[in-house]
Amino acid sequence: MQYNSASGEFRAKDFSLLHTYSSGQTLNFLGEMSTGKLESLSFSTTSGIFKVIYARAKGRQEGIVKWSYAGMQASAAESTLMQMLGMHNDIKHVYKQIGKDKIMARAIRQFYGMRLTKSDPWLAASCFIASQYNSIKRIRQITIKLINKFGRKNGLSVFPSCKAIAKASEGSLRSCGLGFRAKYLKEFAEAYSEQGMDYLYALSYEKAKSELMQFNGIGDKVADCILLFGYGKTEAFPIDVWIKRSIEKLYFKGERQSTNAIHSFAAERFGLF
Numbered sequence: 001m002q003y004n005s006a007s008g009e010f011r012a013k014d015f016s017l018l019h020t021y022s023s024g025q026t027l028n029f030l031g032e033m034s035t036g037k038l039e040s041l042s043f044s045t046t047s048g049i050f051k052v053i054y055a056r057a058k059g060r061q062e063g064i065v066k067w068s069y070a071g072m073q074a075s076a077a078e079s080t081l082m083q084m085l086g087m088h089n090d091i092k093h094v095y096k097q098i099g100k101d102k103i104m105a106r107a108i109r110q111f112y113g114m115r116l117t118k119s120d121p122w123l124a125a126s127c128f129i130a131s132q133y134n135s136i137k138r139i140r141q142i143t144i145k146l147i148n149k150f151g152r153k154n155g156l157s158v159f160p161s162c163k164a165i166a167k168a169s170e171g172s173l174r175s176c177g178l179g180f181r182a183k184y185l186k187e188f189a190e191a192y193s194e195q196g197m198d199y200l201y202a203l204s205y206e207k208a209k210s211e212l213m214q215f216n217g218i219g220d221k222v223a224d225c226i227l228l229f230g231y232g233k234t235e236a237f238p239i240d241v242w243i244k245r246s247i248e249k250l251y252f253k254g255e256r257q258s259t260n261a262i263h264s265f266a267a268e269r270f271g272l273f
Contacts, residue, residue: 004070006078008078009066014091014092019114046160048156049157050069067081088118091113098270121197121198121231124229125188146176173186185217205227208231224238247266
C-alpha cells in the first residue's frame with residue numbers, strides 16, 4: 001500500500017483547538033495535546049494521520065492552522081481536516097442561536113471557539129459505542145489500543161476500518177479494554193462492513209436514530225452522538241447523566257425530567273443551527 005503526504009495552512013477565526021478537542025466530541029487523537037503559545041495535536045482517521053499546529057494570535061480567538069497529513073486520499077486532506085475541526089460551521093450564527101440566556105452566554109464566553117466537529121460516521125460510531133460507562137481518559141486508551149492492534153499499517157497508526165473490526169475476534173477486542181462493549185462493537189461492524197454507513201445521511205434524523213438504536217449497545221445518547229458528530233444532524237442532543245443533571249439544575253430548579261422532556265426542551269429552547 002502506497003501512502004502519500006500533503007501539508008498546508010489556513011487562517012482560523014473564532015476558533016480554539018484546545019476547547020474543541022478537549023470536549024469529548026472526538027476521541028481519535030494520539031497522545032496528549034500540547035497547549036501554550038502553540039497548540040498541537042495528532043489524530044488518526046481510517047485513511048491516515050493528521051498533525052495540526054494552531055498558532056493563536058495573542059489575546060485573540062484567531063490564528064493560523066498549520067497541518068500535515070500522511071496516508072491515502074491526500075488530495076482531500078484539507079477538506080477532511082476542516083470538517084474535523086468544525087470550520088464548516090458559521091460559529092457566529094451558532095452562538096447567536098444558542099446564547100439566549102445568561103447560562104449559555106457565560107458558557108460561550110468561557111469556551112469561546114469550541115467548534116462542532118464532524119468525523120467519519122464509522123469512526124464516530126465505534127468511539128461512542130466504546131464510550132458507555134467510561135471516562136474520556138479510558139475511552140482514549142481503548143481507542144489507541146484499537147488503532148495499534150487493528151489499524152497500524154506501514155508504520156502509520158490509522159484508525160481501524162469497519163471491516164478490520166468485523167473480522168476481529170471478540171476476545172481480541174476485549175484485550176483492548178472494551179470489556180462487554182466488544183460484543184456490541186463487533187456486531188455493529190459486521191452489520192456495516194459490506195454496505196457501509198453512508199445511506200443514513202439520506203434518512204431523517206428520527207429514522208436514522210431508530211435504525212441505530214436497533215443495535216445492542218446503542219441507546220438514546222450513543223445514537224445521538226453518532227448522528228451529531230458523525231453525520232452532522234444537529235437535531236441530535238446527546239443526553240448523558242451529566243447533561244441531564246445540569247439541565248435539571250440550571251433550567252428546572254433541580255426537578256427531575258425524563259430524557260424525552262429534555263429533548264423537547266432543548267429543541268424548543270435552542271433550535272437547529
